[in-house]
Amino acid sequence: MNRRSFLQNSSLALGALTLAQKTILSSLFDPTWKITMLRNHIGIFTERGGTIAFLLYKKGIVIVDAQFPDTSKHLIDELKKKSEEPFTKLINTHHHADHTSGNISFKGITEHVLAHENSLKNQKRVAATQQTEDKQLFPDQTFTDIWSEKFGKEKVSLSYFGQGHTDGDALIHFEHANIVHMGDLVFNRRHPFVDRSAGASMKNWIEVLNKAVNKFDKNTLFVYGHALDGYDVTGNADDMKKFGDYLGQVLQFAESEIKAGKTKEEFLKNTVIPGNTEWKGDGIQRPLQAAYEELTVK
Secondary structure, three states: HHHHHHHHHHHHHHHHHHOOHHHHHHHHHOOOEEEEEEEEEEEEEOOOOOOOOEEEEEOOEEOOOOOOHHHHHHHHHHHHHOOOOOOEEEEOOOOOOOHHHHHHHHHEEEEEEEEEEHHHHHHHHHHHOOOOOOHHOOOOEEEEEEEEEOOOOEEEEEEEOOOOOOOOOOEEEEEEEEEEEEEHOOOOOOOOOOHHHHOOHHHHHHHHHHHHHOOOOOEEEEEEEEEEEOOOOOOOOHHHHHHHHHHHHHHHHHHHHHHHHOOHHOOOOOEEOOOOOOEEOOHHHHHHHHHHHHOOOO
């Protein structure tokens, strides 16, 4: 068969594939990770775990969160294709492993790792409990309420508004681009994990979200730690308000069931949050249990 006939037959064969077969075939060649550029040389990386944000500037690269050791290596490889500059700062929104266990991939290649002081305490505590200290790259810089630094034309500012998803959640604001990484302070249409072992407070979480809505403006683009399949990991203040309403509905539901005499075991059998149809999928027992315990455990 000559080359021309081969190409014609190959094209006919490819055209005969069903859409499903083409999707499967393309998935064999497409990477599982994705980079999306947002504004002003700031982008996000998604694969497995919490959403990563990054800033490419004239003299370096700033990263927010690191997912897992394997996925963080994918991130590093992809960013090296985009910039020859060094990694100057890795920022952790909080201590959970799907945001910080990938820190280790930056050992020896980033100048500093930054997080809220409580995030560092939590990361060290969990690592000691799990005996994984040797697999960690702990923050060498911490802050309490506010922190800021200029990176080229961009100014990066961190704020801490109190207990929420944990007691060490930082908001990272790229001021010039007006992008805020919320970490796991926002789960977009996905039932959240509420880490009571790390000082989480659903009641105060609502206040944290309110403070964020009031601090930033209508043009602010927010980056979320997680989203339900089919929903975006970026959005606006409306998503923040809706998530705050959802948390309030969970607490209100728990309070009414406790007053009705329901035990925790009985309460956890619920599969819907009255008045809320947007947050769905697996994991509803996580916020239900956290709400019940927050209202009953002293």
